[in-house]
Amino acid sequence: MAISKEEVLHIAKLSRLKLSESEVDALAHNLSDILQYVEKLNELDVSGVEPMTHAVPTQMRLREDVVEQRLTRDDLMKNAPASQDGMFKVPKVVSD
Amino acid sequence: MGFNELSIEEFGQKLRAGEVTSEAVTKAILDAIDADQTNAFITKPDRDAALERAREIDAKLAAGEDLGPLAGVPIALKDNLCTKGVRTTAASKILGDFEPPYDATAVRKLAEAGAIAVGKANLDEFAMGSSNENSAFGPVDNPVNTDYVPGGSSGGSAAAVAGHLCLAALGSDTGGSIRQPAALTGTVGLKPTYGRVSRYGLIAFGSSLDQIGPITKTVRDAAYVLEAIQGPCEFDMTSMEVEAGDYQAAVDAGVSGLKIGVPKEYFELGAGEDAIHPEVKAAVQNALSTLEAQGAELVDISLPHTEYAIATYYLIATAEASSNLSRFDGVRYGHRSDDAPDLESLYENSRSEGFGDEVKRRIMLGTYVLSAGFYDAYYKKAQQVRTLIKQDFENAFQEVDAIVTPTTPSPAFKKGEKTDDPLQMYLEDIYTISCNLAGIPGISVPCGTTGDGLPIGLQILAPAFREDTLFQVAGEWERSGK
Amino acid sequence: MSIYDEWDLVVGCEVHCQLATNTKIFSSAPTAFGAEPNTQVNEVDLGLPGVLPVLNGKGVGFAVAAGLALDCEINQTSIFARKNYFYPDLPKGYQISQHETPICGEGHLDVTLEDGSTKRVGITRIHMEEDAGKSTHAGANSLVDLNRAGVPLIEIVSEPDMSHPDEVVAYLKELRAIVVYLGVCDGNMEEGSFRCDANVSVKRKGATELGTRCELKNINSFKFIKDAINYEMRRQIELIESGQKVIQQTRLFNPDRGVTFAMRDKEESHDYRYFPEPDLPPMVVSDARLAEIKESMPELPAAKRARYQSEFDLSAYDAGVLSDHRPIAEFFEGAVAECPDDPKQVANWVINELLKEASADDIASDEFKVKPAQFGELVKLISTDVISGKIAKKVLPKMLETGDGAEEIVEREGLKQVTDTGAIEQFVDEVIAANPGQVQEYRDGKESLFGFFMGQVMKASRGKANPGMVQQMLRSKLKG
Ligand SMILES: [Mg+2]
Ligand SMILES: [Zn+2]
DSSP: OOOOHHOOOOOOOTTTOOOOHHHHHHHHHHHHHHHHHHHHGGGSOOTOOOOOSSOOOOOOBOOOOOOOOOHHHHHHHHSSSSSTTTTTEEEOOOOO | OOOGGGHHHHHHHHHTSSSSHHHHHHHHHHHHHTTSSSSOOEOOOOHHHHHHHHHHHHHHHHTOOOOTTTTOOOEEEEETTTTBBBOTTTTTTTTOOOOOOOHHHHHHHHHHHTEEEEEOOOOSSGGSHHHHHOOOOOOOOOEEEEEEOOOTTHHHHHHHHHHHHEEEEEEEEEESSHHHHHHHTTOOOEEETTTBBOOTOOOSSTTTTOEEEESSSSSSHHHHHHHBBBBBBBBTTTOOOOOOOOHHHHHOOOOTEEEEEEEEEGGGGSTTTOOOOOHHHHHHHHHHHHHHTOOEEEEOOOTTGGGGGHHHHHHHHHHHHHHHHGSSSSSSOOOOOOOHHHHHHHHHHOOOSOOOHHHHHHHHHHHHHTTTTTTTOOOOEEEEEEEEHHHHHHHHHHOOOOOEEEEESSSOOTTTTTOOOOHHEEEETTTTHHHHHHHHOEEEEEEEEOTTTTEEEEEEEEEEHHHHHHHHHHHHHHHHTT | EEEEEEEEEEEEEEEEEEESSBBBBBSOOOOTTTTTOOOOOOOOTTTTTTTTOBBBBHHHHHHHHHHHHOOOBBBEEOEEHHHHHOOOOOTTSSEEEEEESSOOEEEEEEOTTTTTEEEEHHHHHHEEEEEEEEEEEEEEEEEEEEETTTTTTEEEEEESOOOOOOHHHHHHHHHHHHHHHHTTTOOOTTTEEEEEEEEEEEETOSSOOOHHHHHHEEEEEHHHHHHHHHHHHEEEEEEETOOOOOOOEEEEEEETEEEEEEEOOOOOGGOOOOOTTSOOOEEEOOOOHHHHHHOOOOOOHHHHHHHHHHHHOOHHHHHHHSSHHHHHHHHHHHHHHTTOOOOOHHHIIIIIHHHHOOOHHHHTTTOOOOHHHHHHHHHHHHHSSSOOHHHHHHHHHHHHHHOOOOHHHHHTOOOOOBBBBHHHHHHHHOOOOOOOOHHHHHHHHHHGGGHHHHHHHHHHHHOOOOHHHHHHHHHHHHHH
16 A cells, blocks of 8 residues: 555554654655555454454543542643743634 | 672672662763763763762661661662652653653562662653664663664663662563663563553553653562552553562562463564574574473464554554543643744644654654544544454463463664664564553563674563563573573 | 415424433443543443443333333334444444334324414334544544443434424424423433434425425524524525525534525435344343333323312313422422412412422422422311411411421411401401591591401411401491
8 A cells, every 4th residue: 555645645644753854755655665565464254253452351440529639730841842820822723 | 790780689798798788870871871971861860869868768778677678779760750859751852851759660560679770771752662762862882782772662671680780770661661671781671461561651652552661680680670660540540450479489480380372473573674683593492392391291382363463553653642642732841932923833842842853753654543534444444453463462361371482583772773663663662562452461571692692582471460470481491591 | 474374394203302311322331521531431332342332221211101102102222233333432333222113113293383273293213323433623623521422312204294393392392391291301401412413304295205404413402403494494585586406415514504504414414224233132032021121111291181170170281380490399289288279279288389489490309398288288277267368378488487287386386377256256246346537437438448457357366367357347336
């Protein structure tokens, strides 16, 4: 399965990655190789095989509904690249 | 022999005999790290803090406190493990100078066991790689021969142990990232059963595959570290409460009566066009004969879906990674591009500047296989094949107690040799990946060297939560293979 | 002529209810509304590296209870999934939700419409998920507060079964009453605890093929829902009638202008790349837990309404008033238990007197002084002629003020009715003797004066004389 440059650009958009012209070329090539390699799986008949979503069969444990705050806002926000009034600052969100 | 060359076990004996202190061994380690030329560390330890902590431990021991085998032991941490107040990078530019406000559970448990954290070891960016050449902080040299890679992604951890820059290290293993570098550097590397060790504070790559584990100089040392870090954790729903055997006893127990499976696929397939390296094959067959001579019964088995493991792995791991790495967006922490006039450029420029090529490639692949119209053909299919791979092991473990294979198809390769062809690099992991897909534990132990002096690794696999069996076989080989 | 003669309206709803838990769905940070920005958060809510979600057990119980109330199939094994998209208020770059296997499958809700008829609305599913944060604008920037991020939600998705805005409102009101009843959600629409998205389409009357739908997002009052749907229906009809096409899109309602408008949307944003959440194992609701939740389910408003009508012979309206709010219903039933012979009188007194003094919230509060049994006791004193209704109206405020029992107050203040024939005869005789002129007029045929005599006697007794006995005695003595 070959992947086109247009598809690479679409996937880059979904992934929020901006790619240079040469990166697009390289990825179209690399991804096509890899996708061709994984075609291998089509040799197998998997009809009726349950997909494995978790590595080890286990069930959810549940947490008690009890408030616990181990960290302060300063702890949590000290790594923020930009903040104002205790909030994270970003360029204007336009869509609403 | 410098104190830094001791194993944990030897250090413990000398400590209790009054022949060494934690301060002395920590100082020896700090000096060795200062002199390091292999680039094993991204963040070197705070010398004063480490020595102060060593003195604290010495004082407690002097007061007669029994602190267990890790007390005063300098241990290095792979830099994808969060450490409170200490920069954690995952070897990526995207994290900037991120300082976690919490410790990973495994890190906390080591500290509680009295270990002394000595620095943050280098790795492939976000643990994506098999050679440690994908680090934003530069590649790591293999201390055995600096022209060669140390393997990856826990390359810094393995190089630090092999180069005596710590007594032991923590790594993480998503598709072989502990075992492969252990094999390539002549150290012991253990990937526990999925769920044995809490993943809380481990920067996620492939969430359903990642496990934290030790890289050590000896099998017994690996048992000490696993004993300290294992167990369920209230912050990780996938960590499990499952009885652990007596690992120390297992190391000494021998293999008499044990049935060891020898999967034919692991002695045929190689990396791409190349079949398994003949010296690797011979060394592992020699080890099998030794184990047989010690009373194990060898059983030929088949794991028929082995050849599909890499394809399966690269679909699942990249899909999970594409989602796990979405949080690195320049909004709340980490690198933010200076060129961010609007929200879209904030996202795209921060991420494009912050992630390296291999990480971008995997995010792209993972996004693609999950995207509309492709989910069933790629991601879901991979999950179904994952079931078949797991069933291979379940069937095999009906017959045998453990499985023995080479860890890698060939010894360490030269730096730069495989960087141009990602697919060739992926094939490096052909023998280690199935273990992560099936969720079972695996260990790599040294198995001699090639004529060029490059280490060879022997891999042992056991059923889920039977790390004790791994220690049994590994312990026997370490003793009788000498 | 109405547009409904030519057009069919088709509406389905997606309702997000905030679960009434103390902590977030996947972290132990608090959920308080209106706190300082980014103070109700921890490392999980901020999506810091290496952290993992830990599910709140209480929220699971709430989701199951909502499912049982809506007659849903309960999926005893359900799966969490990641919904991937980038947005500054979504810290991880994905929302943890449920996709292929939600906690509740198909169910339905029967809704009573204004004309008394019943409309069945199909429930497609209920799934659990986390809320996102909030961004506010500040000049060229937006500021992100993640207090809301990770607040537990259930999303209740209905079938497109509603064909009139009134049906939508009735459905939402009933749904809201139920989740509030269950204690699952506080139902507060202004604070966003109960939010509705409506999928609206139109088709020519009787056509079988559905039209293209638009999703109206986050409408926060019943009135706006009605206005928004009415507007959207007309907008779509106009488009079709002028030969244009309805474009599938997400639209917002502007209540000031009474119009809906298209949200700015990126074409790729709908590719959510769902996949099972690897950090959370399958969620299993055991048989025992399910039985326990079933056991603790309260009787729901609709059932109460029906029972009050059949068992207590109440009107539909009164039954509705008493059952709409759980504190009122519980108060009423507690009072009836104390006064089982006269539930109708209890109902009247709750509706006409108690609810004049107190709201459902007051009644639910611990500080509310009158307990249901005390109120029942008061009504019982009336129905057994110990006090008159008039006296009771004086007793109730004292009960509300002091928390003392009705009997205690009546006793203490000497408010018991006089039922002693001799005493009543004395009052009657006094009044007849004091008003000879009026007595004469009455005897001459001016019967309307009877009320005057009644009033005088009651006044003389300071309201305590039994009105029935006074009436009887007055009539016989006035005959002469
Ligand atoms: Mg929705
Ligand atoms: Zn939703």
